[in-house]
Amino acid sequence: xxxxxxxxxxxxxIEPVTFEDERGVFYESFNLERFRMKSRLSxxxxxxxxxxxxKAGVLRGIHYQMDPMAQGKLVRxxxxxxxxxxxxxxxxxxxxxxxVSVILSADNRKQIWIPEGFGHAFLTLSDRAEVxxxxxxxxxxxxxxxxxxxxxxxxxxxxxxxxxxxLSKKDKQGLRLDEAELF
Numbered sequence: 001x002x003x004x005x006x007x008x009x010x011x012x013x014i015e016p017v018t019f020e021d022e023r024g025v026f027y028e029s030f031n032l033e034r035f036r037m038k039s040r041l042s043x044x045x046x047x048x049x050x051x052x053x054x055k056a057g058v059l060r061g062i063h064y065q066m067d068p069m070a071q072g073k074l075v076r077x078x079x080x081x082x083x084x085x086x087x088x089x090x091x092x093x094x095x096x097x098x099x100v101s102v103i104l105s106a107d108n109r110k111q112i113w114i115p116e117g118f119g120h121a122f123l124t125l126s127d128r129a130e131v132x133x134x135x136x137x138x139x140x141x142x143x144x145x146x147x148x149x150x151x152x153x154x155x156x157x158x159x160x161x162x163x164x165x166x167l168s169k170k171d172k173q174g175l176r177l178d179e180a181e182l183f
Contacts, residue, residue, distance in 0.1 A: 001031065003038040006100045009093075011086045011118065012039060013102060014074075014111040027109065029076065030134070039113065044072060046134035054082075054124040054131070057163035059171065061121020062087055062147040062154075066181055069143035070116040072136040080129030081105035083159050084112055087119040087147070090183045097177065099156055104131075117183040119147055123158055123165070145181055148174035 002015040014035075016027040028034075036042050052060065062085070065071050075084060087099040103125070104110050114120050122131060149156070149167070154177060 001028070001034050001038055006086075006102075006112075008086060008088050008095050008098060008100045008118075010115040011100050012113040014113060016109050016111075018109065029109075029111075030074070035074075044136060046074065046136060048135045048138055049132060050135065050139075051130065051132045054129050055166065056124055056127045057161055058124045058129075058166045059121065059149055059158075060168070061085070061171065062119040062149055062151075062174065063121065064089060064119045064145055065137065065140055065143040066145060066183070067143075069137050069140040070183070072116050073114045073120055073133045074111055075104065075114065075120070075122075075131060075133040076109070076111040077104040077106055078130045078132055079106050080124065080126035081107070082122040082124050082126075082129050082131060084122045085120070085156060086112065086114040087121075087154060087156075088117070089119050089147075089180075090117040093117075097153060099154060101156070119145075121149055121156075123161070125159065125161065146170055146174040147177055147180050151177050153177045 018027040088095040
């Protein structure tokens with residue numbers, strides 16, 4: 001496992017060590033002991049796995065949960081490709097309102113660790129994508145918050161896609177950053 005810090009402290013990019021030969025590919029997609037050791041997050045425990053399947057152009061997010069149900073997320077793509085975004089929503093952070101983006105795909109096998117205090121979103125770039133992620137807390141609709149994907153205060157540079165963006169009703173009605181409950 002190769003763990004790299006991103007421009008936002010706490011958000012980490014993870015690449016597995018792969019073994020390829022004439023038979024195919026093998027890699028360890030997750031190992032809690034190695035994750036804790038390399039990330040220096042000795043108390044991280046995952047309690048829920050989520051799996052989403054999205055069509056081309058689907059944009060999900062920007063989602064997060066407030067305390068006491070805040071979640072850290074370890075995100076990866078097992079089919080297709082997405083443009084994945086983490087947004088710093090910690091008011092006291094000098095990186096507040098900034099984001100980091102990465103292409104996650106089944107081919108590159110990269111994962112992104114998004115700690116509590118960050119929002120998460122992704123845009124499906126391929127015809128279909130399957131995203132799975134581990135969370136450090138259970139889903140709670142009461143604590144969930146959604147910020148508009150196109151909030152001008154965040155100025156996320158979403159890639160141009162050939163298909164129209166598809167958003168859920170919740171994502172279409174997301175809050176502006178300046179009206180949302182934050183960390």
